[in-house]
Amino acid sequence: MRRRLINSTLAVVLVVIAVFGVSLVIVETRTISNSAQESVDSEAVRLISVVESRVLGEESVNPSVLGDQIHPRRYARIELPGRAPIEIGERPQGSVITGVERGDSGEVVTVMESRSTVTDEVGRTLMIIGAVALLAVIAAVLLAVRQANRLASPLTDLAETAERLGSGDPRPRHKRYGVPELDRVADVLDSSAERIGRMLTAERRLAADASHQLRTPLTALSMRLEEITLTEDLDTVKEEATIALTQVERLTDVVQRLLTNSRDPRTGSAVAFDLDEVVKQQIEEWRPAYRSAGRAIVHSGKHGMRAVGTPGAVAQVLAALIENSLMHGGGTVALRTRVTGNQAVIEVTDEGPGVPADLGARIFERSISGRNSTGIGLAVARDLAEADGGRLEMLQQQPPVFALFLSRVTRPKGEEPPPEPQPEPTVR
Known part of the structure; x- marks a missing residue:
């Protein structure tokens, strides 16, 4: 039973983790991707505003001036009308996240970031989710074992009590487990034990009473029969036989009385x-x-x-x-x-x-x-x-x-x- 309780609890927990875990991974992946895209777009907006302000102020626009405005892991390309493009950082390879902004004077700013950063962030998030799921599984196992022991141990005790009743030991245990259903079973077993004890006591008492009460009339009856065997007088034989019959009736009354008292002493x-x-x-x-x-x-x-x-x-x-x-x-x-x-x-x-x-x-x-x-x-x-x-x-x-x-x-x-x-x- 313990194994079934543990397996059922783990199955429920794993199903819950699977449903909520997959949903959480999907949501977190999209959230991280959207956040990365918004960050690249925001950086492109900030960079185009800086370029426009320097162009309007007739200040120089060069990589050394704009390098502080770009995240070290990102690549930026600034295109100004009539000038060679300005590149800041190393152009990423493979899949990238791109943010493009255009200025009022024809300036174009392109910011790129490798999608591997998003993948790394998603991987870290998955590791956290996996660790939480593992802790949840461990906690579920411990809880399942505790709950299984809490339910299985009382059932084992109740089975031992029932076996003890069947073997002729009617002593009630008066042990309760804090579970209403199990306590109800324990109450019934204790009540049954008390009834069985009373029945066994009544049976032992009936046997003892019967052996004692029947001994006296049987002894008297045997004496009358001995008197009959020792005499040759017909009148004495008849007299003793009549007395013996009376004693037989009394013996029958004794048996009936014992049986009646064994059922209800007040009868x-x-x-x-x-x-x-x-x-x-x-x-x-x-x-x-x-x-x-x-x-x-x-x-x-x-x-x-x-x-x-x-x-x-x-x-x-x-x-x-x-x-x-x-x-x-x-x-x-x-x-x-x-x-x-x-x-x-x-x-x-x-x-x-x-x-x-x-x-x-x-x-x-x-x-x-x-x-x-x-x-x-x-x-x-x-x-x-x-x-x-x-x-x-x-x-x-x-x-x-x-x-x-x-x-x-x-x-x-x-x-x-x-x-x-x-x-x-x-x-x-």
Whole structure:
């Protein structure tokens, strides 16, 4: 591209120089010739006036007297009536410029100059014009190279930026070049880089969330299937199969929820639901895992509450908290439901060492974990809670107390809440 820009600029300059140069040479040649002719004619007029004045004054007319009136490079011939011609200077050979003037008494003055003087003057003028044209060409080359670099370098940078985007590096460069058209292309590439970066981040986040969120229901499902394979009681098989089917539905809901949040995290399907059913479902799903670990999971507090949210999302949040207690906590895990203002609160606590002091509120940040885990479970849980209009907070670090706040639905007057279930015995 640089070569094309330089060649095009030089072509334009050479055409301009050729057109104006030829015209200038023609004009200057004619001007020099006319000037030389006028100079010879003027000298002939001056010389005839001198001759006439000396003739009228009866003074002598000779070469020594008239020699000072003639240019050294010119030849003059004075013809007086009844006298021999007077010649001053050397008669030029070849082409000459001639000026002739006649006096009132018959005097004739002829002034000649060789045309070579005009040719020499024209040659000097052509040399000056040629030097100016050469300087113009050099200046045009330098300007063309500078302009080519100014235009080609940004295009090279933009090509590198586009290639970098194609190779998976979506960092915008925020570099501008002072050329509106190129700056517009740079703006578009930077905007595309930001969009690609957001898309890649969303894809990575979806993959991380999916691997974490699907692990819990798959683990629970595998436990139910193990229960089925280890029992011969038909009623137990049916019961466990029914629970497994429920978990498959929850697994489908998890996948759908992840896909929906990956498109638009604000998209939700909040409804009024029975909070006890979600808590009971989670306790039933996690009880085998806690029983295998020699621990217990219990539920206490206010019953019969209805909350606003997405049951599947609330179940995922509780599953994340319960799994977090199973992996990092100790002792009995307690789910306690209570009311504060117009909100329903589900607290999850255990008897373990709690959250390290150096983590604090950072526990909800991605990639923050007290042990060798992914560090995204609580972050995903908080995102799910906020997507439903609720919030997830850590109320206490030692022992750990996490609370899920949801909008509460007040039951109509006259409707009695269901009876509170009896607490289950602790299993150690």
